[in-house]
Amino acid sequence: MTRNENAEEAIDVLQELGLKEYEAKCFVGLTRVPTGTAKKLSEITDVPRTRIYDAIRVLEAQGLVEIQHSSPQQFRAVPLAEATETLRDQYESRVEQLHDALEAVESVESDAKSSVQEVWTLTGQTAIANRTNELVEDADDEVVLVVGNDELLTDELVEHLNSLPDGVSLAIGAVSGSAQTEIQDAVPEATTFTSGLEWLRSETDAEHDIAVGRLMLIDRSSFLVSSIMPDTHTEQAIFGTGVGNGLVVVARRLMAQGLVPSRDPGQVDG
Incomplete structure (x- = not known):
């Protein structure tokens, strides 16, 4: 698998875990560089520069990206192990939330009979x-x-x-x-x-x-x-x-x- 294919796979998985396309692309892009500005990140991810800031804010809120408030602003991804653990916690929390919600859903029909076979x-x-x-x-x-x-x-x-x-x-x-x-x-x-x-x-x-x-x-x-x-x-x-x-x-x-x-x-x- 080539480097580009690995990046595409990572982006796909991140979207499956709940990130939007631009957010996933920005996070994967930041894992490739020590730090990056909105301009640099746009160049390596093909995400429009005007959309970089929105994506970064979401990633920061989820604990996946850090921001240095310089001029221009610098962004960097948190360490991979930390990011993986954060995503795992979020995924498990959503699964538990889904389980609780489905368990609380009222049944449309009540079948008192249990099938023998x-x-x-x-x-x-x-x-x-x-x-x-x-x-x-x-x-x-x-x-x-x-x-x-x-x-x-x-x-x-x-x-x-x-x-x-x-x-x-x-x-x-x-x-x-x-x-x-x-x-x-x-x-x-x-x-x-x-x-x-x-x-x-x-x-x-x-x-x-x-x-x-x-x-x-x-x-x-x-x-x-x-x-x-x-x-x-x-x-x-x-x-x-x-x-x-x-x-x-x-x-x-x-x-x-x-x-x-x-x-x-x-x-x-x-």
Whole structure:
């Protein structure tokens, strides 16, 4: 990526974080020089000089730029680490504000009935990872997880798995012995096994075959199955709930392949 491409990417991200185009351009421009006047900043950013001052005032109010009231005025960006932390705080504050506002929105309809069986789709690794973490956190009795892609066993997921209460049984399947060893080291309280689902990982044409990413069953009533698309490497998933859901039954039996029956958390003691 060239210097100009990096600058454009930074400008785009700053706009996604709430800055307007000229504000983002001015901030990125100031990161390229120790200090700058409105004239110099206009030259390196292509922002009209008459708009520089408005953009700088906004950036100063947000704690991203400092102003030296000389003649002419000099501007400089705050240190990168400080700017990043300031933007992070502002972003998190807005997310919390959004959460509170959405939580307070009055529902248009009140549905007292809860669906016995539901199947939904999710797209994107971040969204699926968040749903996975939420499922683990809400587990009451049992978590069964088969990891088809080692990269999906993130530090955050490991933290959630290690935080399960003592009463929740945990079994994690891997597609290879080496992966099983790594999982056992990362989650020592889990029952680990090498899954009998060899088709989780294609050995013939991995570049073009759809690979299964993760399979998860929670309390024998909720399941999540994801796949990795070969062209875009995008993760897609289906998520289902319901004790009587046929997909849950199939998922439970499939996921237990490779797990010693006596250690299968889904088996009822006789």
